[in-house]
Ligand SMILES: Cc1cc2nc3c(=O)[nH]c(=O)nc-3n(C[C@H](O)[C@H](O)[C@H](O)COP(=O)(O)OP(=O)(O)OC[C@H]3O[C@@H](n4cnc5c(N)ncnc54)[C@H](O)[C@@H]3O)c2cc1C
C-alpha cells in the first residue's frame with residue numbers, strides 16, 4: 001500500500017494571525033510550523049504501517065505552498081514519511097479551497113496512492129473541507145473527521161461523530177480520509193529522525209509538472225473572491241480574574257454569581 | 264433564473280433544525296434575487312409529507328432523491344444532477360458536518376466557488392455576498408462568487424428557522440445516477456449513542472468540562488460543583504472528551520452535539536473552539552476557568568478566571584454549598 005499524507009505549513013500557534021490590509025491575504029510572516037492537526041494524519045499512516053494488516057511500501061508527504069513549506073515536509077519526514085513532494089509555484093498563490101484541492105489532487109494523482117490522509121483542519125485556513133474537494137477530483141470515496149480507522153485488506157472501517165451520534169462507515173480503497181485529532185496521540189520525532197529528515201528524497205514540482213491548468217488556480221482565477229475583510233463587531237469584554245489567591249478568587253466568583261442570582 | 268437549492272438533512276422522520284434555518288434563509292435570499300428556494304432531500308423512502316413540510320419554511324418546491332442516507336457523495340451526485348437542469352444560481356447548506364462535505368464536493372464537481380462557516384449572507388445587485396469569520400473570528404471576510412453557481416455553507420445556528428404557515432410544498436422526484444466513487448462507501452451503523460443517556464437540556468445551570476480536566480475522573484469535579492448548585496444543574500462536555508470516552512455523547516455541546524442556552528454555563532478546562540461555542544454562546548451567563556490566558560473562550564465569556572481548575576473547583580464547590588446553606 002502507498003499512502004500520501006497532505007501536510008501544510010501554518011503560522012505557529014503563538015503567532016497572532018492577521019490579514020495584510022494591502023493584499024487582503026493572510027500575513028504569512030513570522031514563525032511557522034507543521035499544522036498540528038496533520039501530525040495525527042502522519043501518525044495514522046505510521047500506525048497502519050506498524051499494524052501489520054497490510055504492508056505499507058511508502059508514506060509520501062505532500063504539500064502545496066511557498067518555499068518555506070519545505071520545513072513542514074522535513075517535520076513530516078521526521079515523524080515517519082519516507083519522502084515528500086513539494087508543489088510550489090507562484091501561479092498557485094492565493095488559491096481558494098476549491099483551487100487548492102484541485103491542485104493538490106493533481107499532485108497526488110501522479111503518485112497513484114491507495115490511501116490519502118489529511119488533518120481535520122488547517123490551523124490558518126480552517127476550511128475542514130480540502131479532503132472532500134481532493135476526493136471529488138480523484139474520483140475516490142471519502143470521509144472527514146474520522147476518529148477510528150481499521151484496515152481490512154482493500155477497505156477501511158471508519159468511525160466518526162456526525163450530527164446524530166457515531167457513524168461507522170465501510171470505505172473501499174483507494175480513498176481520501178481526513179482524520180480527527182482524537183484518532184491518536186502523535187509520537188515525538190527522535191533526534192536521529194530530525195537530523196536525517198533533510199536527507200530523504202524531496203521532489204519539488206511546479207504546476208506544469210503535474211498537469212495543473214493554471215487558468216483554474218491562483219487568487220485571480222479562484223471562483224470564490226475575497227472582496228473585503230473587516231473587523232468583527234466589538235463586543236463588551238468580559239471580566240477577567242487572574243487566580244493568585246484562590247480563596248479570594250472563589251469569593252469573587254461567588255459574589256459575581258450571587259449578584260446575578262445564580263446561586 | 265436565480266433559484267437557490269437548499270440541502271435539507273433529515274434523520275428518523277425529522278428535518279434537522281439547522282436545515283430548517285437554511286431553508287428559511289434560502290427563501291429570504293431567493294425572494295431578494297427574484298427567484299425561488301427549492302429544498303432537496305435524499306434518502307431511502309423519504310416520506311412525502313416530511314418533504315412537503317418544508318413548504319412551511321419557504322421552500323417553493325422540494326426535490327426528493329432516492330439513495331443511501333448519511334453520506335455526502337450521493338448528495339453531490341444528486342445536487343449536481345438537479346443543478347444541471349438549469350435555473351440554480353446558488354446552493355445553500357446549514358451548519359453541519361455533512362453540509363461541509365457535500366458543499367465542498369459539489370464545488371469540486373461544478374468548479375464552483377465555496378465559502379464555509381458563513382455567518383451572514385446578503386443580496387446585492389442580484390448576487391449573493393457571504394460573510395465568513397476567519398482567523399479565530401478576529402476578522403470577517405466578505406466573499407463573492409464568479410462561478411456560475413456559488414456555494415454557501417453556513418455556520419451552525421447562523422440561520423434562523425422561520426415557519427411561515429405557507430403550507431405544504433409540491434414534491435418532485437429527482438432521478439440521478441450514483442457515481443462510481445459514491446457507491447464505494449457504505450453506512451454500517453448510524454447515529455450510535457455512546458455512553459449513558461443523560462438529560463441536560465432542561466438544566467438551568469450547566470457545569471461543562473473539557474480536556475483540561477486531564478482524565479475521565481476529572482469529571483468528578485464537575486459533578487460535585489453541579490450538585491452544589493442543586494437540582495437544576497447538570498454536567499456537559501466537549502467533543503474532545505466525548506471522543507476520548509471520558510463522558511457520554513448525550514452531554515456533548517456543539518456542532519455535532521447539542522445546542523443549549525442555560526442561565527449559567529460554567530466551562531472548566533475548555534478552550535472555546537468555534538465548534539463548541541456555536542452550541543453554547545446563547546447562554547445567559549458564561550463563566551470560564553482556564554490556565555491559558557490566550558484561550559479563545561476568554562474572548563466571549565462574561566467572567567473569565569485564569570487559573571488551574573484543580574485548585575479552583577473544589578473550593579468553589581465548598582463556597583457554593585456554604586452560600587446555599589447560609
Ligand atoms: C466538524 C467538527 C465538529 C466539531 N464538533 C464539536 C462539538 O460538537 N463540540 C465540541 O465541543 N467540539 C467540537 N469540535 C471540536 C472542537 O474544534 C475542539 O477540538 C474541542 O471543542 C476542544 O475541546 P476542549 O476544549 O475540551 O479541548 P482543548 O481545545 O484541548 O482545550 C483544553 C483547554 O483546557 C485548558 N486547561 C488545561 N489544563 C487546565 C487546568 N488544569 N485548569 C484549567 N484549564 C486547563 C487548556 O488551556 C485548554 O484551553 C468539532 C470539530 C470539528 C472540526
Ligand SMILES: Nc1ncnc2c1ncn2[C@@H]1O[C@H](COP(=O)(O)O)[C@@H](O)[C@H]1O
Pocket residue numbers: 006007008035037038041062063064065100104117118119120121122123125126127128129130131
Ligand atoms: N496547502 C496545502 N498543502 C497540503 N495539504 C493541505 C493544504 N491545505 C490544507 N491541506 C490539508 O487539508 C487539511 C484540511 O485543511 P482545511 O480544509 O484548510 O481546514 C489539512 O489538515 C491538511 O492535511
